[in-house]
Structures are given as C-alpha cells and as structure tokens.
Amino acid sequence: MTDKPFIARGFHSRRDTGAAGRLPPGQYETRDFPVLSAGPTPRTPLAKWDFTIRDAEGQSVRWSWDELQALPHDMPTVDIHCVTKWSKFDTKWDGVSVDTLLDAARARGLKDGAYVLAFSDGGYTTNLPLADVTNGQAWVAFGFAGAPLAPEHGGPARLLVPHLYFWKSAKWVRGLELMTHDEPGFWEQLGYHNRGDPWREQRYQGDP
Amino acid sequence: MSSGTKAIPERLEWHVGTVVEVRRETPTAHTLVLKVPDWPGHRAGQHVDLRLVAEDGYQAERSYSIASPPEEATVALTIERIGDGEVSPYLIDVLHIGDGLEVRGPIGGYFVWDVAEGGPLFLVAGGSGIVPLMAMLRHRARAKSQVPAHLLYSARTLDGIIYRDELAGLVSPDVGVTYTITRDAPASWTGYRRRIDRAMLEAVGWSAADAPRIFVCGPTPLVESVATLLVELGHDPLRVKTERFGPTG
Numbered sequence: 001m002t003d004k005p006f007i008a009r010g011f012h013s014r015r016d017t018g019a020a021g022r023l024p025p026g027q028y029e030t031r032d033f034p035v036l037s038a039g040p041t042p043r044t045p046l047a048k049w050d051f052t053i054r055d056a057e058g059q060s061v062r063w064s065w066d067e068l069q070a071l072p073h074d075m076p077t078v079d080i081h082c083v084t085k086w087s088k089f090d091t092k093w094d095g096v097s098v099d100t101l102l103d104a105a106r107a108r109g110l111k112d113g114a115y116v117l118a119f120s121d122g123g124y125t126t127n128l129p130l131a132d133v134t135n136g137q138a139w140v141a142f143g144f145a146g147a148p149l150a151p152e153h154g155g156p157a158r159l160l161v162p163h164l165y166f167w168k169s170a171k172w173v174r175g176l177e178l179m180t181h182d183e184p185g186f187w188e189q190l191g192y193h194n195r196g197d198p199w200r201e202q203r204y205q206g207d208p
Numbered sequence: 209m210s211s212g213t214k215a216i217p218e219r220l221e222w223h224v225g226t227v228v229e230v231r232r233e234t235p236t237a238h239t240l241v242l243k244v245p246d247w248p249g250h251r252a253g254q255h256v257d258l259r260l261v262a263e264d265g266y267q268a269e270r271s272y273s274i275a276s277p278p279e280e281a282t283v284a285l286t287i288e289r290i291g292d293g294e295v296s297p298y299l300i301d302v303l304h305i306g307d308g309l310e311v312r313g314p315i316g317g318y319f320v321w322d323v324a325e326g327g328p329l330f331l332v333a334g335g336s337g338i339v340p341l342m343a344m345l346r347h348r349a350r351a352k353s354q355v356p357a358h359l360l361y362s363a364r365t366l367d368g369i370i371y372r373d374e375l376a377g378l379v380s381p382d383v384g385v386t387y388t389i390t391r392d393a394p395a396s397w398t399g400y401r402r403r404i405d406r407a408m409l410e411a412v413g414w415s416a417a418d419a420p421r422i423f424v425c426g427p428t429p430l431v432e433s434v435a436t437l438l439v440e441l442g443h444d445p446l447r448v449k450t451e452r453f454g455p456t457g
Contacts, residue, residue: 005261006224006310010302013266013294026259026269028294035428035452038318040435040445085269122445152432190317203257204315206219 022079023087024198030086035152038186042121042151042172049156051140052175053101055110063101065156071096071104074139078162080169081198093160094143098133098176101140105178113178117185118159121172126185127194128161128168130178137163140173165196165203220315222259223247224308228282233370237336238300239275239286244311247283250274252347253320253340253423253451256283256313260295270295273339273425273451274314277346283311286370288336319423319451323348327355327421330413332404332434334362334426338370340451341425345378358384360412362404362430364391386412404430406437416442425451 023029046065054060063071074097081087106112116133119125132138141160142149149155154171161168167187188194193202200208229241254274261267276284290296303309321329321344329348331341338361348357363369366389375385388400388408400408414420422443424434431452438448 005265005267006222006308007263008260008298008309009307011260011262011268011298013262013264013268026267028268035432037450037452039450040439040448041432042445084271152428186318191315204220 022089024081025201026203027081027085027087027198030088032086033088033091033153034082034084034086036082036084037152037171038124039122044121044156044172044174046156050174051101051157053105053110053178054175055105055178056113056180057111059108059110061105061108061110068096068140068142068157071100075143076139076160076162078160080162080166083165083167083192083196083198083203087198091162092145093139093141094146095139095141095157095160097136098138098140098159099136101176102134110178113180115179115182117177117179117183118168118170118173119175119177120170121174124170124172124186126159126168126170127179127183127188128164129182129195132164132168132195133159133161133176137161163197165193165198167192168196220312222310222312225283225311227303227305227307227309230303230305233286234368236289236368237286237370238289239284240299240303240309241276242283242285242309242311243281244283247281248314250278250283250314251317251320251322252277252343254314254316254343255340256285256311257315258285258295258299259310259312260298261310268295271315273343275339275342275346277343277350279347279350283313286336286339286342319425319449321347321421321423323351323353323355325421327357328414328418329355329357330420330422331357331359332361332409332413332422332424332426333359334404334430335364335368336370337424337426337430337451339425341423342371342374344423345375345383348383349378354382356382358386358412358414360386360388360404360408362388362390362426365389366392366394366397384412404434404437406441409434409437409441413438416444419444419447422448423451424448428452 052062139160142157159170159173225242225244231239272285275286
C-alpha cells in the first residue's frame with residue numbers, strides 16, 4: 001500500500017479552494033442537486049404511506065403520514081456528501097428527528113438494538129449503527145429548501161444522516177428495523193463500505 | 209469486491225494506469241484506453257474512480273463508466289467534455305499516450321449485465337449514458353451471445369452519437385439500434401426527432417410479458433422519465449436498472 005501520491009502531469013485546480021475545509025477528501029462542491037438511484041422512483045400515495053419501527057422481538061410502532069407530521073419538527077441545515085464525489089453545502093431540511101421516533105418506540109416497549117436497518121419502497125435497504133442515528137444526527141426528512149421533498153430526491157420522506165455518505169440517507173424510507181446484529185444493506189452488499197464516513201473516505205469495502 | 213465470504217475485504221487500491229490509446233469519438237467525447245497493472249477484470253456496466261493529484265497536493269476524483277468489455281485486458285473510458293469542468297478537459301486536452309493516470313476499481317455491482325443472465329436486453333441511453341451500455345453490447349458480441357438486444361439511444365445531434373460506426377456494425381437480426389435526435393437533426397434524418405416517450409418505448413422495446421432486462425443510463429430527467437414510463441407499461445421495477453448522472457466536471 002503506497003500512500004505517496006502520483007502527480008498527474010499538468011493538472012491544476014481550477015476551483016476556488018475557499019470551501020476546502022468543508023470538503024471531505026476526494027469531494028468537490030456542486031450547487032446542483034444530482035440524483036442517483038438504482039431503479040425507478042417509487043410512488044406511494046400519502047394515504048397509503050406509513051413509517052414503522054420494528055424491534056428484534058417483532059414489536060412495532062407505526063405512524064401514518066399525518067401522525068408523523070404532527071410530531072415536533074426540526075429544520076436542520078447541513079452539508080451532504082455523495083460517494084459519487086459531489087458535496088452540497090448548507091442544504092435545508094424539514095423533518096422529524098430519529099431520536100423523537102425512537103423515544104416513542106421505547107415508550108411503547110420496543111427493545112433497542114445496536115444497529116438499525118432502514119428499509120424503503122422499492123426494496124432498498126441500508127444499515128447503520130444505532131449510534132449514528134441518535135443524538136441529533138439523523139432525521140426522517142420530508143421537506144427540502146422550503147418545499148415538499150421531490151420524489152426523485154426520496155420524497156415523500158427520506159432518511160437524512162448527513163455525517164455519512166448520502167447512500168445511507170435512504171430515499172423513500174418506510175421504516176427502521178432495530179437489530180441486535182449488523183446486516184449489510186443494498187449497496188453494502190455490493191462492495192460499498194459498511195459505515196461510509198466521508199471524512200475517512202470510506203467509499204468501498206476495505207477502505208480504512 | 210464482495211467475495212461471498214466474511215473474510216476481511218480487500219481494499220480497492222489505487223493503481224497508476226498508462227494511457228495506451230486515445231480515440232476521438234465525437235467533437236466532445238474521447239476514449240482513453242488504459243493499461244492498468246494487476247487489473248482484476250470487470251463486469252459490463254461497472255465503473256472506475258480516477259484520482260488527479262496536482263503538484264500542490266490539490267486532488268480531484270471522479271467516476272467514469274468502463275466502455276470496454278470484460279473480454280479485453282485494457283480498460284477503455286469514454287470521457288465527455290464538460291465545458292467548465294476541471295477533470296474532463298484535463299483528460300481530453302492534456303493527457304497523452306504514455307501518461308500515467310491513477311485508477312481504482314472496478315466499482316458497482318448492480319448496474320451490470322453478463323450474458324449468462326440472458327435477455328432480452330433492452331438498453332436505453334441518453335448522451336454519454338451510452339458508455340456502460342456499450343460495454344454490455346461489446347460483451348454480448350465478444351461472448352458470441354444470441355441474446356436478443358435493442359438499444360434506444362437519444363442524442364442531441366447526429367454528430368453527438370458516440371460509437372456510431374461500431375454500433376452500425378453490431379446490428380443484426382438479434383441486435384437492433386434505434387436513434388432519436390432531439391435537436392438539430394439534419395433534414396435528411398428519417399428517424400425519431402423527439403425525446404423518448406411512451407409511444408417510442410412501446411414501439412421499440414419489448415412488452416412487459418417478454419420480461420426484458422432493462423438498463424437505462426443518461427441525464428437525470430431522461431432516466432426519471434423513461435424509468436417511470438417503463439413501470440407504467442408494466443415492467444417489473446426490479447428489472448429496470450438505472451444509472452443517473454448530472455454534470456460531473
């Protein structure tokens with residue numbers, strides 16, 4: 001393993017590097033909001049939409065769309081980082097903290113797990129340690145930039161876990177499974193890193 | 209890549225590949241053929257990461273789809289120039305045969321097709337979204353597969369069609385290629401002249417009953433629209449695989 005960089009002959013930065021301290025390694029800033037997903041955009045009517053938390057013992061708690069909206073909202077402004085190399089600064093979201101949902105689940109007797117598996121319409125899943133979705137680090141987000149979250153960006157609701165690469169912020173999310181063990185999700189089974197910390201450049205399996 | 213075991217996964221290391229060939233495909237797209245030491249092989253549809261490090265330590269990384277089939281030992285990348293980008297103009301204007309280029313890969317295990325998976329194979333491309341789909345068609349040809357395949361390729365202009373001559377040579381009773389030119393089609397053009405729509409997908413593609421394997425790659429608006437139409441036409445969403453991109457300069 002050689003960490004000495006190979007210098008690309010004649011390559012120079014054309015970007016202003018004022019944002020450099022906010023960019024994780026290998027990322028560049030975009031003002032657009034690119035879309036990446038593996039298949040067609042699912043469309044579930046809000047009347048049929050719900051959000052479920054399940055525990056390992058099969059207990060579950062469920063919120064309808066209106067019930068979710070009635071919970072206290074957060075409006076985080078965060079930087080997001082996609083494994084395909086773009087980062088976007090100061091994105092403004094509207095959502096419910098995962099802490100709020102987990103507190104309600106615990107109050108109804110659900111058992112915590114050390115991991116969660118987020119699951120989505122269309123069959124997408126992604127795994128996270130519980131510690132990455134608690135303490136004000138994760139939301140179920142349904143608003144973006146002052147408007148309802150567009151379907152191609154994961155609407156009606158997506159997970160928002162901005163401190164990890166954005167594939168962990170599952171689009172079209174429908175729930176969380178509390179797990180006693182870690183179980184790789186969709187991209188994690190296809191060669192992507194299990195945790196995905198952009199500051200450590202954990203893009204693919206085997207990265208530090 | 210995933211080994212199917214719980215063994216500690218091997219890291220995808222950076223390798224310095226060497227440019228061994230440059231081909232001009234269109235006025236704005238060039239193909240770089242790289243010889244990459246210890247290249248482990250790839251599947252049609254996968255991509256690589258490139259890393260450019262400047263003298264002052266500044267670095268940029270980008271992903272590019274692989275255009276060459278698994279049957280070739282070299283790795284071909286087709287680069288579309290993004291006008292004000294910092295990576296694609298470098299790759300096209302500055303890099304020469306004999307230069308080194310840092311590469312790691314192959315990456316991506318979902319948007320892939322192997323002849324063993326069968327077909328029919330329906331490929332829908334927008335612009336430089338043709339690149340990973342070309343790897344599939346080249347793989348099909350090199351493997352002498354009989355799987356029926358059809359490519360529907362939307363380009364803005366006739367000159368902007370990448371691999372046009374090679375695609376003409378691939379057409380056979382089993383392989384169809386349909387173009388639509390969405391802007392500035394010449395007066396003599398007799399093919400489609402509009403964005404891909406439902407009627408075009410019905411006319412060109414297989415019906416849901418034939419259960420084709422479908423791969424759609426191109427700019428986000430095209431992919432969103434085509435994938436949604438295909439689901440409306442009854443195709444199983446799990447058989448519609450998409451790769452979307454915005455400008456990645």
